[in-house]
Amino acid sequence: MNKNVFRQLSYGVYVITTWKEGEPTGCIANSVMQITSSPATIAVSINHDNYTNHCIKEVEKFAVSILSEKSDPSLIGQFGFQSGKEVNKFEGVPYEVKGFLPVLKDGCGYITCKVIDKMETATHTVFLGEVTEGDIRNQEEPMTYGYYHKVVKGKSPKNAPTYIAE
Secondary structure (H helix, E strand, O other): OOHHHHHHOOOEOEEEEEEEOOEEEEEEEOOEEEEEEOOEEEEEEEEOOOHHHHHHHHHOEEEEEEOEOOOOOHHHHHHHOOOOOOOOOOOOOOEEEEOOEEEEOOOOEEEEEEEEEEEEOOOEEEEEEEEEEEEEOOOOOEOEHHHHHHOOOOOOOOOOOOOOOO
């Protein structure tokens, strides 16, 4: 099977955030999707090895910061290629609290959720979240996973659902 076919699916690039012992933490994700509009519900897939997975399970809340094509590409490295268990990923990153969760100021929108269910797969947890708040920040184009690979020339972190070993 040619695993590159998965890169033909439409994905966005998001920073998923929550709290760890009262401090913000998060990770990069590309697997976020709307499930229903009423009640507004989304799903996000987070690798078991990501510290953010553990924190979401503990807090039972998460936020999605939607990166735009104009978002600082270093955010992807900061949130995607190191562990929140070992570093403060929010160091130097402007954020605010919305819906009682940390959301990045650099992005075109955000959504906050309370976890209403979860499903375990071999490598990831799919969290189902009921939307508690959300808004559009600006009219910038959301960053797609295709844009990230073709224009930003980015790589996928090892824990990403779409990671393909070189």
